[in-house]
Amino acid sequence: MFKIDEKALDIILDKMIDTVSNSKREIVEISEQSRQEFEILTAELLKTRLEVTETINKGEQLEAHVKLARKRLAEVSRNFTKYTEDEVRSAYEKAHALQMELAYIRQKEKMLIERRNDLELRLKRLEQTVKRAENLVSQISVILNYLSSDLQQVNEVLNDAREKQEFGLRIIEAQEDERKRLSREIHDGPAQMLANVMMRSELIERVSRERGMDEALKEIKDLRIMVRSALYEVRKIIYDLRPMALDDLGLIPTLKRYLSTTEEYNKIPIKFVNLGEEMRLPPRFEVALFRLVQEAVQNALKHADANEIQVKIELRKKSGKLIIKDNGKGFDPTNKKDGSFGIMGMKERIELLKGEITFDSGLGKGTMITIDVPLIVEDD
Template sequence: MSIEELIQKLEGTLTTYREDQERSRRELSEVEVLVRQSAIEVEKLAQRELSVSNRVRDLEVNLERYSKDEIKNFYTTSQEVQMRLQIMRGQLEQIQSRRDMLRTQQGQIANVVGLLSDLLEAMQTGGFSTEAQNQNGLDTEAMIANIIQSQESERLRLSLQMHDGPAQSMSNLVLRAEICYRLIDHDLEQARSELNALKNAINTTLQDTRKLIFDLRPMTLDDLGLVPTVRRYTTQFGEKNKLEVNLMIQNLEQRLPNHYEVMIFRFIQEALNNVARHANANQVRVLLDGSGHTLQIIIEDDGQGFHVSDTLENARARRCMGIANMRQQAEVLLRGEFGLESAINRGTRVAANIPLPMT
């Protein structure tokens, strides 16, 4: 491929990503409006639920003042309001999850647009020597392909998570709510039992959705920064996967630019997910050391290990382990170095050296 053809391909790719960026911006704006509207509705329902709960407490204290129909109506109204409030809160959580995912997507697209713009400008202004253009053209084309493939893989992973998680759970909740509705007029005690089970199911779905939101885009990453987010994530990761995670963080007192913190967190997340899926390990050590002007990241486990050369030659294995993603995050997006060491029955060590921005 000639340099002129590569420039044309870069221009087309850049245009596509800019269109995606604009669509994502519009969708994010619409979702922000939905979040505000849903939050207002949840607040109204919460106030109504409080009012109804007060009336029910008054009823329980002064039971003799009310007829059986009034008691039945009070409890039915209370259950309906509580159920609507739980459903609305679940919907709000889903919309907030969508908003957070769009924010993350916008950041990723912005990084890609910036990178492609810099490459295009350098190529158009002769920033590459004629002798190096052919090799650079091949490297650039491969890098663009990796970026696109990584983005599509992430979209597929997210869609599967949403389908197998919250979407399935919400469908189940709708069916159980329908059962409760039909039981109210026929068997009040059974309806109450079903409503209690429904409430527990809603709480479980809510917790699962919150975990998914944290995996997609931890809110603490924006609010508190990289260090508290990594501490929380490694703690939850260890509890979930029954692993001993030893975390050591040194010389990282200052906040880093947002895109640095996002990419570093994703790198650690990908490496730990590999440990959970493939390593069969008992212990994991995570080190972040910001000494000097470089951040050193090391994730090593005591698992079963693998042949690095065989894995790097196997494209399917590389995709399964996210090696291309981690290499891209470290070397392309953060201008650092990536390293991978492993041997059968001797564990695995993933490392990155990231040059820190000057403050």
């Protein structure tokens, strides 16, 4: 028998909490710096806008003076015998001086407008950075609460030091994997799309000036599609973190919403059938069952090339059953390479719930996943 080494696990948990706390502080500092820069740039933008207005007004006034000076110069040139040499020279110098001043004002106006546009773009980016930082701080706060409370009770659940160490290491690895996955998804998805949206918006401005509003409207339609894709990716990432509707509405309504959104975006029919009762389950069951459906559907979309998916669920007082079926290219369940980490994760969730999962599939035959889970339904 191994002696329970509570100190070793406490050290691991303390290090995890310190790491997450430091990350939170760093993000808060980034957010505060961005907010301060936002305020400075906002003041500078207001000042620049006033200067642009003043410069435009001054340019219009100078343009009127230039017209008068040119008119005077033309009159003097036509009737130079009526005017003295000094008067002719004075008319020419005045017209030239006003023309040079007008050119300077127009150049200044152009530079100020470019500065104003640059400040507006930087402010939009800073605003996005502040919002992302605030969201990350909120998420990290949830993680800290979890680490500070639930994980501190692990000592009462684990039976020996080996299980504790493995559990702590698996949590650390899962956190790092989740960070990498989220970083990759944000970089390849919303971040890339938003960068394209920014460039496309600048293109629309040029198209409207050079080719007219009809061409610009076509570009706007394409831009709307890109924004819609970015919105879907953001919602998907939120769902991956934890769908808020799961806590508020329960498993069945959340599945309906998730499958409906997925169907709408991917343009693939997803049929959802609830054969049992629409009741609430303990949170760990709702989260696990939702993740199982999510993983199965994403596998069907990404790897199976399916064009039709069916999801059936039946919840009873003491048991729950899930069937996820697709008409994709299928795989060989006996081949571990085909199983990948997604299927391994599904099996691990089922083991934690003390349930059973079976994969009925073959190359070119589609896939049917059957899940049976014993439930402990809490009485109202």
